[in-house]
Amino acid sequence: MQTNTVVSLSSSRGRFFFTRLHSLAGLIPLGLFLVQHLMGNALAILGSEKYDEHVQFMLSLPFLLFLEIGFIALPLLFHAIYGIYLSFISKPNAHVYKYNRNINFFLQRVTGMITFIFVIYHVWALRISPAISGTQVNHQLVGEHLANPFMMIFYIAGVLSTTYHFANGASTALITWGITVGPASQKIVRNLCFGLFVVFAALGIGSLISFIS
Numbered sequence: 001m002q003t004n005t006v007v008s009l010s011s012s013r014g015r016f017f018f019t020r021l022h023s024l025a026g027l028i029p030l031g032l033f034l035v036q037h038l039m040g041n042a043l044a045i046l047g048s049e050k051y052d053e054h055v056q057f058m059l060s061l062p063f064l065l066f067l068e069i070g071f072i073a074l075p076l077l078f079h080a081i082y083g084i085y086l087s088f089i090s091k092p093n094a095h096v097y098k099y100n101r102n103i104n105f106f107l108q109r110v111t112g113m114i115t116f117i118f119v120i121y122h123v124w125a126l127r128i129s130p131a132i133s134g135t136q137v138n139h140q141l142v143g144e145h146l147a148n149p150f151m152m153i154f155y156i157a158g159v160l161s162t163t164y165h166f167a168n169g170a171s172t173a174l175i176t177w178g179i180t181v182g183p184a185s186q187k188i189v190r191n192l193c194f195g196l197f198v199v200f201a202a203l204g205i206g207s208l209i210s211f212i213s
Helices: 012-027 029-046 048-059 064-089 100-133 139-146 149-176 183-212
Strands: none
Touching (some): 012 029, 012 149, 139 149, 149 183
16 A cells, blocks of 8 residues: 655645744744844944955855855745745734734734845845846945935835844744743743844844945
């Protein structure tokens, strides 16, 4: 007797596997990249020279294209596509029950959509497009890009969405992986992750302001 080894998205086994893979992709490759990206951009606060040195160092990394595709682009696409799938099959009830968890669930889905749009634009505008045209990415280029008030507002919204999505996602990931199992531990982690969101958001917005100040 043969058994079917194909893992389906709709099966309980498939849902278990893909949900954890989705969580893992958001935490490790994408989460680490977000932290590194925030810290790198924060060098702009110290001056244009520090930021430009960091950019040149990142662009000089060996196998950069492989790293960008394998550890950023592919995990991002999987995380975004499966996240959209979860949004369609899930039924948030924040409009019925005003519990924090339901509101956070709703915000996680909304910020996920905003983050995906923001990241796609950001990668095109300051990575792919300059690479195609041969334009050097530096402090001046980013500053000129953010000089448009509407673009600055868009980037601030993107930073807020991205940092909230990661911080709140980290909190729910610990529940998904069975690390925080009780209400008390879950509340502590939620508070810690909210603090992480505040720190990351302040760092990101402070970096944006430094490019045009």
